[in-house]
Amino acid sequence: MTSALGYAIAGALLVAMGLAAMLLHHHLVRRLIAFNIMGGGVFLVLLGLAPGHGEQADPVAQALILTGIVVAVAATGLALALARRLHQAGGDVRLDHPSSREDDDDQK
Amino acid sequence: MIRSDALLPILVMLPLSLALLLLLSGRWGRFLSLAGMVLTTALAALLLSHGGQPLHHAMGGWPAPLGIGLRADGLATLMVMMTALVCSAALIYGEYWFDGAKAEQGRQFRPLAWLLWAGVNALLLADDLFNLYVTLELLTLLAAGLAALMATQAALTAALRYLMVALIASTAFLLGVALLYGATGTLALELISIRVAANPQPVLVVAMALMVGGLALKAALFPLHGWLPPAHGGAAPPVSALLSALVVKASFYVVLRLWMGPLAPLTGGVGPVLGVLGGMAIVWGGWQALRQHNLKMVVAYSTVAQMGYLFLAFDLLQGAGYASALNGMVLQAVAHGLAKGAMFLAAGALVVAAGGYRVDQLQGMASRQPLAVTALAVAGISLAGMPPTAGFAGKWLLLQAAWLNGQWLWLAVMLAGSLLTASYLLKVVAVTFLPAPVAASVGCGQRLGGVALMLALLALLAGFAVMPMLQLLAPVATTGGWL
């Protein structure tokens, strides 16, 4: 097993863990951390699977990852800005949290 | 001398540059926006005049595997034109909607809407897998930002819920891109098609599931549609029109592009799945629309149902009905874009005039807001698939495809869907003809309704342009687009 494949496998596991965390948590900040972990996993897969070129990593894959990181930063920033305004407006930043829903059994 | 294929980058760069100018301009913004609208729509018409001849531009002068290509065929051309009409209508409507106390919001709406126009055009013309991802993200963030523009607690919650769902979807799509890139070593769509066909390995199936799943989530395919009604129903009317007519359609468009191109050898087992989900979306979305009491939620659930037709059609895209299904899909996409845009704009005018969102508050609107009610009715005729609209042609072709393929269940589902569409729209329009309970007149002119009616009439007129549209699509329908 090459080290590149190791990155790809680690990335695949990170994606699955991030996805689980994103679905299990309700607080927006936690969800955003989970989203960024998922994103990191995808970048590892992208780099690990990129066609090899001797000892140097594929420059196109590196450029795609840089672009992807900036896009993830922009998305995180937007979500945080929206969450802050929601908090100011008196809303619950725990989306779909049981305490903010009336149709949940666990509330009793 | 400018190259003739420079039209493609200009269709992206003109809206983008205008958005930047609008961020700097104060009082002149309105005129700048209007001039840009005329110019960009004229350029879309110029693209239309190429008659669907494939146009290609290598960005940076670097040919495809190394650089990024832009490409326009008949399908992209039609969608670019539809986008121009919907964006123009939403921007003009925005000038009237965001005035007085909302003028500051309007100043923010303009550049964001122009960025959205640039993003939609960039997505429609993209010929590169990663470029598609970047444009999808641009649209997602803009859609969330625009949906939050009202800044109420409900709007912010809906926007954030949409953003969370869309970010999971984007990550799934990007992972699919990573797997496809690892397996084929290229991002150019045409080259991916060739290499996928040469070596259809199992990883490609996983990549396809991730990409189609992510896009279905963003296109609000049943049962992943829960985020759509609050986000689209809670936004300002011009924003709702843009989101419902264009942004969800963009995700569908990417599925269609990939379906006909890189993923074509792998689509066998996925078609029926999309067909079943699409069929359920038609029935469930239509039923929910019928049950809603809030006018904007009726229209929003109608989007869920109409997107169902587009996804059901992926299962018709085979055998003898292939060409009919493809033509029907594109006509349905164009017709729904125009009609749904008009419908949200008309709903906004009615909500202002009635002073509330509930359908039963619309009594007497037929005489007080005749233009808006006419717009709602005309757009509804197109959505329900009645002649002579483009919606009729699209649904007719989809029925024809189901007939040719012998897919009787889908035939029945689509007919039932039309019946549901007609019912919930008739229910709304009928209320407007009831006598008004009190002679309360809320100060609201006919201008909002007028803009909505213009867009609705375009949906009607498109019905007379079906033959030229089918001619544009002929090369796409016979060759499957790319090869």
Place this chain on the structure above:
Amino acid sequence: MRVVAHRLIVAGCTVVGLALVYAVVNVQGPAPDLALAVSGALAESGVSHPVTAVLLNFRAYDTLLEVAVMLVAPLVAAALPTTAPAPAKPTNDPVLQALAAVAVPLALLLAIYLLLIGASRSGGAFHAAAVLAGALVLLQLATGRSLPAWLTPTRQQPLLILGLALFCAVGWLSLLLGGYFLGYPPAWAGVMILVIESGLTLSLALALWRLMP
């Protein structure tokens, strides 16, 4: 109910993880012809670092759209009417202030270094902008102010769009001269890339900074 839902999510994500591991282990990768194409065209790209060549030349259009994506968050944040302006809180922490006095000038130097080194090694506008924004945040935390007072949000607008505007201007110029979009003449490519990257550094740093409450 919730316990069942949690277990379903965990089970589902485990299946997803296993499917992904199966997929990545079984990729039959192709020959690295794209990386070879990059090295082949590197001489005409105006820079000697392949990643910068891809980002700012071969796939510059992606980067342009990505900068537009980066613009959305600060624009939306500015568009949402806020209830109260975020109060500036000087901490008066002597350690933080001493750190800022040393680190901020160094960070500025590092940002310029990263910007210039991007042509030949790892670095470039995005790295430089991140360092610059970090310096601004540190300054804000230590002293309660960072940008000069005359640079009000309205006056920041031109700076915020500078990078994207330069990018667009170069694109329009290349089209109007009869070439391809963002197709730089090889002799000018290095200069064009440096100009665009300098603008991007300032704009992206400001965009990142604006996201701080």
